[in-house]
Amino acid sequence: MAAEMQDIRILRDRFVDLTYRSFEAMRCNNEVEIRRYNDTHKYTKQAKGRHMRDTILIDLQSWFQLFHPLLNKAISPTESTIDLLHGPKISRACRVLHIHYLVLTMRLSNFGDDEARREKAFDTFGDVFEAIIQHAEEAFSNSSSSNQPPRHLLFSMEHGLIEPLYFTVLKCREPTKRAKALQLLDSCSQEAAWDGPLMTVIAREAVRVETSLHGRMSCDLTGNLELVTPGDDDFRTAAEFIWKFRGDEMAEICRVFAVALLEMDWERRTALVQIHYKGGTVSAVCAAEICPARQSARLDV
Numbered sequence: 001m002a003a004e005m006q007d008i009r010i011l012r013d014r015f016v017d018l019t020y021r022s023f024e025a026m027r028c029n030n031e032v033e034i035r036r037y038n039d040t041h042k043y044t045k046q047a048k049g050r051h052m053r054d055t056i057l058i059d060l061q062s063w064f065q066l067f068h069p070l071l072n073k074a075i076s077p078t079e080s081t082i083d084l085l086h087g088p089k090i091s092r093a094c095r096v097l098h099i100h101y102l103v104l105t106m107r108l109s110n111f112g113d114d115e116a117r118r119e120k121a122f123d124t125f126g127d128v129f130e131a132i133i134q135h136a137e138e139a140f141s142n143s144s145s146s147n148q149p150p151r152h153l154l155f156s157m158e159h160g161l162i163e164p165l166y167f168t169v170l171k172c173r174e175p176t177k178r179a180k181a182l183q184l185l186d187s188c189s190q191e192a193a194w195d196g197p198l199m200t201v202i203a204r205e206a207v208r209v210e211t212s213l214h215g216r217m218s219c220d221l222t223g224n225l226e227l228v229t230p231g232d233d234d235f236r237t238a239a240e241f242i243w244k245f246r247g248d249e250m251a252e253i254c255r256v257f258a259v260a261l262l263e264m265d266w267e268r269r270t271a272l273v274q275i276h277y278k279g280g281t282v283s284a285v286c287a288a289e290i291c292p293a294r295q296s297a298r299l300d301v
Helices: 002-034 039-075 087-109 115-124 126-145 162-171 175-185 196-215 233-244 249-254
Strands: 256-265 270-277 280-287
Touching (some): 002 039, 002 087, 087 162, 115 249, 126 175, 175 196, 196 233, 196 249, 196 256
Antiparallel strands (some): 256 270
């Protein structure tokens, strides 16, 4: 399996380069949104961002053509290819890398539109979100089978499970999938700078705000919110209501499109966040339970 591990490292490094290029393209698009006062500058930046996006999508497709055979071999090994020592390690590494590919492809495909339209478009990616969740479940399962604690699952400094699961919780509004992604996120611990429990609390707060707004449950749109709690019956009812009527105008107004981290206290595991939706913003202080010892294990990939 040494050759396969080397192939994964090479593909991972190429993917990191594609990711950085994607961030640059999205940054150009953000500058378009910010600098609307200058139309010439706006359209110049917009053209540059879209050209970069189109080029990256082509390169991602080429990358995936190289990665796909390795992915299939890793997640569906035959008796002739399985390696009892390295098989689970390669399988979870490929699954996590595929998860990041799916997230990056979604972001680039849903590029350049206004916030409300962009958030609504994520409703069409149900199969992609389902694949992300399935890969994450299998990655945790493989970690357990290889005698590594599931709460310490890492791929590398750039590629873990916290960020894509956090993204899935925020962008996938189908109630069952969103609840499963939140459950998986809650199983994560520490991945480089990503704090799993704290990101879980932040994601849960964003979902709670969105659900309360859209469900119109004890909600004053001037900013005074009495929020329902994820997991209770009212929350489940509101989540199902939101999904059923996701095409309504209220859905576009109340969808959360960004969560800004204004202040972080890593020692106390607290964060001041600002949750943005089309109708306004909501600020909240999120706090995770402080663990006596937080250690993380890495995958040597």
